[in-house]
Amino acid sequence: MKNKLLPFSITFIFVIIFIVFYKGLKDTNIYTPESKINNEIPLLLVDLFDTDKTVNTIEIFQSDKLYLLNIWSSWCVPCRAEHSILIELKNSDRLKIIGMNYKDTKNNAKNFLEELGNPYDKIIFDSKGTYAIEWGAYGVPESFLISNNKVIKKYIGPLNTESFEEIKSFIK
């Protein structure tokens, strides 16, 4: 009796391990922290780009409107690609686009906007990149769709036609 138990249980354990590894192979390996993360917008003091004022984020993101927070830099190549989408979204008056200029110099940023257009209602100046971290971002470009002081959708990487359509559906 005892002699059969050990082989079978060990074989069984290895079968389980095999199944787990097999399923593990099928899953993608890219970590997108969607579910468990707190989605309230962070309350913090931020510097504004144009003026030298410092405001609280709660003053920028009023609760009744729809906002798109776009993190960008002049030195970021994919930001150039997505910029045209932002310019198009600017035309919708139900959506306000707030820019967050990430680890940049004001001169370079201004040149970038002069060259490609300015879709931003306001621009936050995140010279050290610390605000981005408060927002749970990884880098540039990233965009957050915000409504009622909550982040309802996160786009890691440049916006494309798919995300553009999705944002438009939220605007309606």
Place this chain on the structure above:
Amino acid sequence: MLYSVIGNYSLFLGLFFGLVIFYFSAINFRNSKVLDTKVLSFTFLQFFLVVISFLCLVLSFVVSDFSNETVFNNSHTTKPIFYKIAGTWGNHEGSLLLWLLVLTLFILVFLVKTKNQPIKYRILTLVFQQIIIVGFFVFLIKTSNPFNHIYPVPTEGLGLNPILQDPALVIHPPILYLGYVGSSIIFSSALAATSLNLVSKKWASHIKKWVLSSWVFLTLGILLGSIWAYYELGWGGFWFWDPVENVSLMPWLALTTLLHCVLVLEKKSILTSWVIILSISTFALSMSGTFLVRSGILNSVHTFANDPERGLFILIFLFSLIFLSLFIFFFFHNPSKNNPSSFSLLSKETAIIINNWFMMYFLSVVLIGTIYPIFLDVLSSQKISVGPPFYHKLIVPFLIPFLIIMAIGPKLKWIKSNLEDKIYLITLFVVSILLSILIVKNFSSNFLINTILISSAFYLFFIILRDFFIKGFKNLAQNIAHFGFSLLILSILFNSLFSSEIITNLKVGQTFENAKAKIVFESISQKEAKNYRSIIGNFTVQDSKGKIDNLSPELRIYNQPNTVTSEADIKTTLLSDKFIVINLVPNQELFNVRYQVKPFMLWIWISVILISIGGLLSFTKKEYEK
């Protein structure tokens, strides 16, 4: 190109010969007075074909034959010739060809060197090894062929990742594989011996040399990997508990445990089942490691190709081998009915069993830490990280009794006798503790655990030193290896306690000064090499004792692939290393400068070499005669 054709067909032929070997082995097994020369010849031919295939790949790299897809993906005409050659095994397909080379080499050597062993045993070992070899041939040809053609032929390749263009990284894979893959022989012969009920003192004596050689290579291979990480990756660390590192450590732990067991088994008939299990596990761990790092299932700093199709193949292959081993073990193995020859509680055998106990614990920590995130992700879609703090918390407390037992263990036989012996054991214990307190007293963090840990390491250190003085060369191999281990622990501890670092941003011409060091950013120069340009920062660093060193870290801009790497400049002395790295600060004319003082780095490398020397000495000892 001709090389690719020859290389490719050699592989097919080698696979075919594997099947031929199965056929003739089966025949030879039945009428086995003598080993059929056909069997030996085909084994040799198979090895020879793999050598040809391998050489063809090397030549393809050397002449930059970009019609070969592997060469295209991993080489460039401006690469120095040394790295062109090394590029052969610096990629997924080429490294698998290296696997085959070692697999076929070892079985050939095995057949040649085991003329005095039973025929059936030699044939069966060959058969089991061929199962592995044929599996790898199929894997290579089907999913990872190094001789794929691309058309039209590009004029230039994509280049080899610059961090792989380093001397240590060139010899690290071959040496590591000699250990890692060499354990395949132990696996095959253990299965053969189990099937024929030959696991005994005699078998242990015979397999000991294979275990030792595999072990020495694996130890050195891991050392080279750490040295490379330290000198090349620019973070000043040498071990990160990264999955790829863990994956080489696990077979090493199993192999070290096996080594100790074999030393017991060759003298007393106990632990036979356990030796078989360890022999199987070592190679199983090697193969699991291959699976983990090549399938894309894990996230790591140096994974190879991330390809689930390959992963699936290795997974099925690996578990086929595991289930085969389980079957053979449970079906054929007859643990001896008579009671194992008894041994007294205070004996070398007890010490080794306790060693096994702890080693298996350490192995389980590394294994669970490495694969648990996969399980959690699959079972509950949660992603967690398991990093250095986990391993430290679980390993360090157990290292303390482990070191003490290592010190006392070899002496258990004599504990019953002389009072004189007992006194020195206690004296050295007290000395160790006092010395450690003295050293650690200025560090308030983790004072208690550091003191006790350093005491245990010192204890082992002093006990062995005393042995050298009083008993001379008795047990030399064991003493050197254990001494090396104590030195390793001490060096790592001192290195982590006494390392210091300064991070600052400097413009050219600026100086940073504090109580510990004065760093002057003297100038910048430029250099052009064959496949990169570099910006060199010239620094003079003055330490607290007034000693001045010139350090010149570089920022290298490679042309193909277009990457920037940071090359540290390290000044190594017997007591400590000075380590400096620079990086650009974007948008500003500053350089980020990271200066570290790392004590005893050289001793960490030396201690591992000592451990290997212990293994080598054991290898050259005469076979144990009864």
Place this chain on the structure above:
Amino acid sequence: MKILKLVLVIFLIFPINALKADNEVLKNKITKNLRCLICQGQSVYDSDSEFANSLKIVVDNKINEGLSEKQIYSYFQSKYGEWILYDPLFNKNTYFLWLLPLLIFFIGGAIIFNKFIKKQK
């Protein structure tokens, strides 16, 4: 003998240096324990990426604000999930992770005791 014990106790309870944590040391300890999320297998301490550098500044700020080490880890966990922490938390997700090796240790001890020590009697 008593004096020796007393000296030992004093040595262990009152370390020569003050116990006040140096901010720099704390910052290094924390950043070594945080994963650089855009790198492949590097800690924030080791990494030189933009993300890591900004994160180091945030850690600095939090330390200056007076947050404890645990609070800082909680903060990052709330932003990025448990994945950013190299030291796995001890919760229902990780009971097996932490306890299984210890379990194996005890089972190993039990087996050895059973097979070898009992047989001596």
